[in-house]
Amino acid sequence: MMTPADASRSNEALCRMAPVIPVLVIEDVSYARPLAEALVKGGLPVLEVTLRTPAALDVIREMASVEGGVVGAGTLLTPEDVSAAIAAGARFGVSPGATDRLLDACEAQDLPLLAGAATATESMALLERGYTVQKFFPAEANGGVPALKAIGAPIPQVRYCPTGGVSMKNARDYLGLKNVLCVGGSWVAPADMMAAGDWAGITALAAEAAGLARG
Numbered sequence: 463m464m465t466p467a468d469a470s471r472s473n474e475a476l477c478r479m480a481p482v483i484p485v486l487v488i489e490d491v492s493y494a495r496p497l498a499e500a501l502v503k504g505g506l507p508v509l510e511v512t513l514r515t516p517a518a519l520d521v522i523r524e525m526a527s528v529e530g531g532v533v534g535a536g537t538l539l540t541p542e543d544v545s546a547a548i549a550a551g552a553r554f555g556v557s558p559g560a561t562d563r564l565l566d567a568c569e570a571q572d573l574p575l576l577a578g579a580a581t582a583t584e585s586m587a588l589l590e591r592g593y594t595v596q597k598f599f600p601a602e603a604n605g606g607v608p609a610l611k612a613i614g615a616p617i618p619q620v621r622y623c624p625t626g627g628v629s630m631k632n633a634r635d636y637l638g639l640k641n642v643l644c645v646g647g648s649w650v651a652p653a654d655m656m657a658a659g660d661w662a663g664i665t666a667l668a669a670e671a672a673g674l675a676r677g
């Protein structure tokens with residue numbers, strides 16, 4: 463049984479490993495190993511593979527053995543997703559929102575879940591259950607930096623990983639907020655660079671992201 467307090471501690475440790483968690487949407491399992499190696503080499507060890515492609519579970523299986531990486535599954539929506547992600551070797555989960563069914567499944571199966579909130583009420587519901595580290599999603603569409611800063615005034619005990627529309631253009635602003643531990647984003651693994659096998663280019667993007675300062 464993973465308690466919400468345990469999950470929060472685990473989330474905090476993950477979010478402190480690097481300023482950016484790459485959000486990976488991978489169509490071709492052959493990209494898994496070179497991509498994970500490129501990102502880890504660039505200084506981004508925590509990798510979120512979204513369960514949005516048919517290849518995703520095989521990608522997690524492949525990436526789980528890459529040295530220095532910590533691979534998790536994103537887009538967890540159901541208890542079945544949780545079981546499949548764990549079986550593939552995921553060490554953490556990420557979800558765009560949160561439901562009791564999903565939280566129950568993650569707690570029962572020992573998977574730390576970085577659950578999403580988009581409003582003060584959603585954050586409060588997760589906090590009431592014991593989740594003090596949350597994903598803020600979709601960050602930019604929800605009002606971005608000013609919204610997250612405003613939520614932090616009455617709810618300072620929750621820290622966030624804002625995701626959705628984050629890029630090198632605005633990551634610094636998010637990372638400067640007191641209630642932000644790290645950000646998530648897909649920009650470090652562009653589909654065209656993966657298709658071209660430009661792993662050195664992806665390492666360079668990762669290194670640039672890994673160098674972002676945190677406030």
Ligand SMILES: O=C(O)C(=O)C[C@H](O)[C@H](O)COP(=O)(O)O
Pocket residue numbers: 485512513514536537538556557558599625626627628646647648649
């Ligand atoms: O599928 C999920 O569970 C997600 O977490 C969605 C991601 O947060 C966004 O896809 C981030 O994507 P970008 O805005 O391109 O950085």
